Amino acid sequence: MGGSTVTTPPKxxxxxxxxxxxxIPAVPPQPGRPASPTPAGPDVVPEPGPPxxxxxxxxxxxxxxxxxTEPGRLRVIGAxxxxxVVGFGAVAAWQMTDRxxxxxxxxxxxxxxxxxxxxxYASLADANTAAASGYLAGPQEKPAMRERYQTDIDNAADKxxxxxxxxxxxxxxxxxxxxxxxxxxxxxxLVETARANNRQGFPxxxxxxxxxxxxxxQQMLPKAEALYQxxxxxxxxxxxxxxxxxxxxxxxxxxxxxxxxxxxxxTFLRTNRVLNHGLVTxxxxxxxxxxxxxxxxxxxxxGLNDSYDHGVRSLNVLHDARIASLTARSDxxxxxxxxxxxxxxxxxxxxxxxxxxxxxxxAELAAKLTRARSLADDSAGRQPVKDADGFMRAWKDRHGVxxxxxxxxxxxxxxxxxxxxxxxxxxxxxxxVDAALKKALVHEQSEFQQAASGxxxxxxxxxxxxxxxxxxxxxxxxxxxxxxxxxxx
Amino acid sequence: xxxxxxxxxxTQRPRARLRGWGGVGAMAVVCALALxxxxxxxxxxxxxxxxxxxxxxxxxxxxxxLEKKCPNGRYPQDxxxxxAGGGGGTANVDAIRTRGRLVVGVDTNSYRWGYLNPNNADGxxxxxxxxxxxxxxxxxxxxxxxxxxxxxxxxxxIDAIKDGEVxxxxxxxxxxxxxxxxxxxxxxxxxxGQQVLAPKNSTITGYxxxxxxxxxxxxxxxxALDNLTADKGHRIPASTDIGTVVPNQLDCLVKLQLGEVxxxxxxxxxxASQAAQDPxxxxxxxxxxxxxxxxxxxxxxxDLVRQVNRTLESYIKDGEWAASYQTWLHPTMDLNGRKSxxxxxxxxxxx
Numbered sequence: 001m002g003g004s005t006v007t008t009p010p011k012x013x014x015x016x017x018x019x020x021x022x023x024i025p026a027v028p029p030q031p032g033r034p035a036s037p038t039p040a041g042p043d044v045v046p047e048p049g050p051p052x053x054x055x056x057x058x059x060x061x062x063x064x065x066x067x068x069t070e071p072g073r074l075r076v077i078g079a080x081x082x083x084x085v086v087g088f089g090a091v092a093a094w095q096m097t098d099r100x101x102x103x104x105x106x107x108x109x110x111x112x113x114x115x116x117x118x119x120x121y122a123s124l125a126d127a128n129t130a131a132a133s134g135y136l137a138g139p140q141e142k143p144a145m146r147e148r149y150q151t152d153i154d155n156a157a158d159k160x161x162x163x164x165x166x167x168x169x170x171x172x173x174x175x176x177x178x179x180x181x182x183x184x185x186x187x188x189x190l191v192e193t194a195r196a197n198n199r200q201g202f203p204x205x206x207x208x209x210x211x212x213x214x215x216x217x218q219q220m221l222p223k224a225e226a227l228y229q230x231x232x233x234x235x236x237x238x239x240x241x242x243x244x245x246x247x248x249x250x251x252x253x254x255x256x257x258x259x260x261x262x263x264x265x266x267t268f269l270r271t272n273r274v275l276n277h278g279l280v281t282x283x284x285x286x287x288x289x290x291x292x293x294x295x296x297x298x299x300x301x302x303g304l305n306d307s308y309d310h311g312v313r314s315l316n317v318l319h320d321a322r323i324a325s326l327t328a329r330s331d332x333x334x335x336x337x338x339x340x341x342x343x344x345x346x347x348x349x350x351x352x353x354x355x356x357x358x359x360x361x362x363a364e365l366a367a368k369l370t371r372a373r374s375l376a377d378d379s380a381g382r383q384p385v386k387d388a389d390g391f392m393r394a395w396k397d398r399h400g401v402x403x404x405x406x407x408x409x410x411x412x413x414x415x416x417x418x419x420x421x422x423x424x425x426x427x428x429x430x431x432x433v434d435a436a437l438k439k440a441l442v443h444e445q446s447e448f449q450q451a452a453s454g455x456x457x458x459x460x461x462x463x464x465x466x467x468x469x470x471x472x473x474x475x476x477x478x479x480x481x482x483x484x485x486x487x488x489x
Numbered sequence: 490x491x492x493x494x495x496x497x498x499x500t501q502r503p504r505a506r507l508r509g510w511g512g513v514g515a516m517a518v519v520c521a522l523a524l525x526x527x528x529x530x531x532x533x534x535x536x537x538x539x540x541x542x543x544x545x546x547x548x549x550x551x552x553x554x555l556e557k558k559c560p561n562g563r564y565p566q567d568x569x570x571x572x573a574g575g576g577g578g579t580a581n582v583d584a585i586r587t588r589g590r591l592v593v594g595v596d597t598n599s600y601r602w603g604y605l606n607p608n609n610a611d612g613x614x615x616x617x618x619x620x621x622x623x624x625x626x627x628x629x630x631x632x633x634x635x636x637x638x639x640x641x642x643x644x645x646x647i648d649a650i651k652d653g654e655v656x657x658x659x660x661x662x663x664x665x666x667x668x669x670x671x672x673x674x675x676x677x678x679x680x681x682g683q684q685v686l687a688p689k690n691s692t693i694t695g696y697x698x699x700x701x702x703x704x705x706x707x708x709x710x711x712x713a714l715d716n717l718t719a720d721k722g723h724r725i726p727a728s729t730d731i732g733t734v735v736p737n738q739l740d741c742l743v744k745l746q747l748g749e750v751x752x753x754x755x756x757x758x759x760x761a762s763q764a765a766q767d768p769x770x771x772x773x774x775x776x777x778x779x780x781x782x783x784x785x786x787x788x789x790x791x792d793l794v795r796q797v798n799r800t801l802e803s804y805i806k807d808g809e810w811a812a813s814y815q816t817w818l819h820p821t822m823d824l825n826g827r828k829s830x831x832x833x834x835x836x837x838x839x840x
Contacts, residue, residue: 138607193746198607202766203598204746205607207739337605339597339640340654341736350645350652408590411638415612 071488077263078481081256081279082474085286088256089470092249092293093463100459102241103300107452110235111312113166115445116159117228118319120180123159124224125323127152128216129330131191133427135198135209136333137419153188160184163227176227183220187212206337213334232316239308242455243301246293249466253290257283260477267484278480285473289466296462303455311448314375318444321368321388322437328361329430332399336406336415355403362396365433372440381443388436395429402426559666563840566664566677566781570791571839572799581790582629585656591626594641594655595619598739600762601817602661603638614638620813621678621804622659625784628800642736644710647671650787657786657797661759663712664783673790674783675797676837678810680830682776683713684757688745688769693752695774701726703751706733706741712780713738713754724777739763745770756780758822758831765821781835798837805834 066072130149134141160181167173190212197205260283267276334342335354343350369389376382398417401424406414416422559565585591595618596603603618619638627633641649646658650672663681664674685700687693693700707713717731733750735741741753742763753763757776764770784797804810814832822829 135607136612138612139610197766200766201606201608203600203604203607204739204742204763204766206598206605207737207743210740211743339638341597341640341642343645350648350654408637412611412613 071485074481074485074488077266078478078485081259081263081282081477081481084252084256084259085282085473085477086470088249088252088286089289089466089473091252092246092289092466092470095246095249096293096297096459096466097463099242099244099246099297099300100456100463102238103304103452103456103459105238106235106242106304106307107449107456109166110231110238111448111452113163114228114231114235114312115315116162117224117231118315120156120159120163121221121224121228122319122322122326123152123156124216124220125326125330127156128213129326129333131194131209131212132330132333132337133419135194135206136337136415137421138198140419140421142420149191153184157184163231173227173230176223176230180220180223180227183215183223187215187220190215209337235312239304239312242304245301246297249293250290253286253293256286256473257290260286263477263481271484276480276483278476278478278483280480281476282473282480285469285476289469289473292462292465292469296458299458300455303451303453303458307448307451307455310375310377310381311444311451314372314381314444315441315448317368317372317375318385318437318441321365321372322434322441324361324365324368325392325430325433325437328358328365331355331357331361332418332426332430336411336418339411358399362392362399365392376440376444377447381440381447384436384440384443388433388440391429391432391436395426395433398424398426398429557666559669564838565666565669566674566783566835567838568664568669568840569674569676569783569798569837570794572795572802579792579796581656581787581793582796585629585793589630590635590637591622591629591657592637592639592655593622593626594646594649594658594660595622595638596643596660596737597638597640598737599661599759600739600766601821602759602762603659615817617679617813617817618659618661620809620817621784624804624809625657625659625797625800628803629796643708643738644736646710646785650785653787656790656793657784659784661756661782662785663756663780665712665715665780668785671788672785673788673794674785675794676801676839677781677783677835678801678804679758679782680833680835681756681758681780681782683716683754683778683780684760684776685752685754685773686742686745686760686763686770687752687773689771691751691773693773696720696725696754696777697774698726700729700752702728702730704730704733704749706735706744706750706753707731707755708738708741709734709736711738711755712778713756716778717754742767742770758782758818761818761821776830798839801837810834 063072063076067076127149130145130152134145134149137145160177164174164177164181167177190208194205194208194212197203197208199205260279264276264279264283267279268274331354335352335358338352338354340352342353344353344356345351346356366389369385369392372385373382373389376385402414402417405411405417413422417424418426420427559568561568595614597605597614599616599618602616603614604616605612606615609615622636622638623633626636639649639655641655641658641660646660646662647668649655650658658672661679662668662674664677668674683696685693685696693703705717707717714731714734717725717729721727721729721731733741733744735744738753738755738759741750741755744750745753746767752773753760755763757772760772764772784801786793786797811834818829818831822831
């Protein structure tokens with residue numbers, strides 16, 4: 001960069017618009033690159049040389065000349081056959097490598113990441129719920145609740161690190177993860193300040209908790225949701241890549257086999273010999289590759305479809321159910337903390353926003369559980385969902401009782417029921433629903449793992465096999481034709 | 490020492506307040522005040538606190554300077570219905586008795602007024618407003634526990650009454666002329682005024698030019714916000730940023746502690762509650778308005794207004810008001826041994 005010349009007039013950012021000097025078109029200064037030397041002068045115009053024949057044209061001419069004799073024709077046929085078979089092998093290897101790596105990604109990267117993103121969301125929502133429950137319970141907060149909050153925060157932080165390591169720098173996901181990483185300590189700071197103030201009996205602790213809840217609901221959860229959606233998109237596109245039928249490879253394979261068949265028929269017609277060992281070997285190898293590609297991919301596809309239908313779809317529904325249950329629990333707590341301070345119009349009448357929120361979320365939970373049950377394909381998967389459904393019903397009933405107590409002014413009993421010190425508490429139901437859903441999630445995750453790894457394994461060795469067999473086939477074709485050719489010497 | 494303090498008090502503080510009225514006028518007022526306070530002395534002594542500069546006499550002496558009259562020529566707090574009047578119809582009170590519960594809109598965030606003490610294992614609300622609500626319920630239903638508390642954000646106090654969500658709002662609600670168009674108020678039960686709250690090391694000295702360029706926080710639909718909006722460019726510099734408006738005054742303390750605002754303007758009573766929760770902030774300058782809290786009810790519930798006024802009269806007379814003040818507000822409002830101007834119940838003047 002040192003020796004940049006100053007022959008041109010010094011650059012000024014605002015060239016006088018009407019100056020008569022023909023100005024060089026303003027090129028923005030190129031960072032890290034010396035200014036281009038003199039502008040292209042008229043002295044370096046390339047000389048148009050005499051018309052020269054290209055190598056390709058010469059080759060065609062030679063081929064044309066060779067094609068007039070049988071050995072020449074055989075040479076051309078041999079070369080084309082070898083080319084076709086090697087091309088088939090290469091395309092098959094390339095396409096199957098693509099699919100195998102996409103299947104590998106589904107199994108080891110995008111599905112775990114999508115699961116992680118769902119986990120980040122659930123952990124954050126659960127931490128917020130635990131913080132709200134702890135506040136409502138006050139001095140009756142159980143140590144388990146505090147631990148749960150801490151575990152959730154730790155879990156979210158861990159998963160954010162994994163997600164960050166797996167996201168491309170500068171991508172939307174990386175940006176979202178960075179924002180979440182910034183918000184997490186902010187949120188935690190607000191919750192801890194709320195705790196410190198609560199201990200001293202200051203209601204400003206409640207105001208801090210509200211600020212924390214707002215940070216969570218309005219900033220962090222929407223970002224976590226966006227991350228989850230993006231990871232899911234990546235998973236879907238990996239699925240699509242892995243399941244795309246290898247048309248090019250199959251097409252070339254059929255073409256190569258047809259060419260081999262034609263060459264053998266030609267040999268048969270001209271020599272009355274039925275078998276040419278080389279060509280037969282080439283055909284057999286090509287058939288094997290073609291069948292391997294088609295069957296292997298079909299099996300892989302079936303495995304992947306299975307992993308999607310019985311794994312990913314179930315997992316998505318179960319994740320949604322878990323989030324609905326967490327939000328319902330959070331609303332149940334907030335309704336008692338806020339005592340109707342937040343309202344939302346229902347039929348024009350202001351109604352407690354969290355009471356409405358609870359009803360909505362529980363209905364959503366019920367719908368998701370029904371769906372999860374229909375998606376579950378074995379009794380091991382159905383049982384935890386069925387359990388969750390039962391616990392959800394009990395929760396709904398008990399919540400109804402607590403809500404009625406609160407509506408008729410018996411705040412005390414309603415609160416006891418919700419925080420878990422009263423008779424038939426709702427907290428137990430929520431914990432049971434959550435535990436059952438977690439169990440179902442673990443089961444579906446292993447179902448997914450099994451089906452998807454089955455699919456991926458179906459493609460094992462296929463790229464290498466295709467390449468090796470194609471080379472074998474090409475060698476066969478060349479040797480077969482060479483044998484015929486030797487008869488002319 | 491003890492004998493001297495009340496006297497020194499009486500001459501110093503009013504003089505400071507009435508600066509600009511002229512020395513003669515101030516002395517005349519001081520004499521009148523000293524006389525008017527004589528009957529209060531025994532009671533104040535019996536409660537063990539030194540006699541302060543508060544009292545109905547002083548309140549009325551200051552009204553002219555700090556309060557505005559409504560278009561009907563009366564002060565807003567002097568327009569409630571007499572407990573004695575009314576023609577026997579008690580439809581609204583009867584409805585509450587039939588229901589068996591009094592539904593009261595309160596705040597859950599005002600320290601010592603209406604708040605959820607995080608260390609109260611029962612999760613019951615506590616505070617001065619809560620005591621009053623229990624007393625009103627006791628007088629109507631015979632059991633002070635038969636109250637359903639509903640938390641109402643500052644901005645929804647009037648709508649909650651109009652929509653019939655609550656029977657009444659007991660929630661540090663200032664009686665203003667504007668609000669009288671929408672709801673009916675009881676007689677005043679507490680006297681306060683707007684005040685500035687800022688960090689102790691702040692350059693802000695009060696509701697004045699030192700607010701230039703500062704960010705001020707206030708609650709939505711509060712009298713503080715009304716005042717700030719009206720005074721911007723007049724009593725306070727036009728460069729004051731009053732754009733930070735929150736649902737509850739306590740959210741202002743969060744913002745102050747997080748450094749998002751420089752000062753808070755709210756009722757002195759609530760500002761004192763905030764200062765009590767954070768030793769690094771303090772009240773700056775004097776209260777710059779005179780305001781009275783009242784119990785707000787539906788305009789049509791005349792029998793209920795009279796019922797509440799009856800309760801207030803007996804509540805003040807039997808010493809329960811003072812007891813509640815002593816429990817909740819004395820520790821935060823009567824600082825440095827001085828009795829706050831709010832320490833005495835305001836006098837009721839019915840329409």
